Amino acid sequence: MPRAAEIPRLETKDAALSRAWDGLRGVLNPWLRAALPAVVTVSGDYQVTAEDAVVLGNAVAGALSVTLPAAASMRNRVVSVKKVDASGNAVTVRAGAGETIDGVASKAITVQWFSYALASNGAAWFIV
Secondary structure (H helix, E strand, O other): OOOOOOOOOOOOOHHHHHHHHHHHHHHHHHHHHHHOOOEEOOOOOOOOOEEEEEEOOOOOOEEEEEEEEOHHHHHOOEEEEEEEOOOOOOOOEEOOOOOOOOOOOOEEEEOOOEEEEEEEEOOEEEEE
16 A cells, blocks of 8 residues: 655665665655655555554445554644445544543444544544
């Protein structure tokens, strides 16, 4: 599945140029991932990554779960989860083990085009 933008490796026989390019990639790629976060479409259970900004859940084949990462690893970040199909199957957003979303372990989305924007304060997730 394609992720956020990334500067590719440089194919060259010049070792010094290759090292310099890799150094530049090391500085710019994290910035690009933060500046251009990923939008992913899922049709089965999915674990949100630090690169994800929007998760589009297609539950036409069956209910699915979208599990948020640890709130501490996503402090001051927002992740949106949206149900994009018209089926009666739920897209359930789950907090990580021992964590909550507005005080509960999970929130189900059962209506097409409904979404949750979830913000982390570093200790828990909140619908905003």
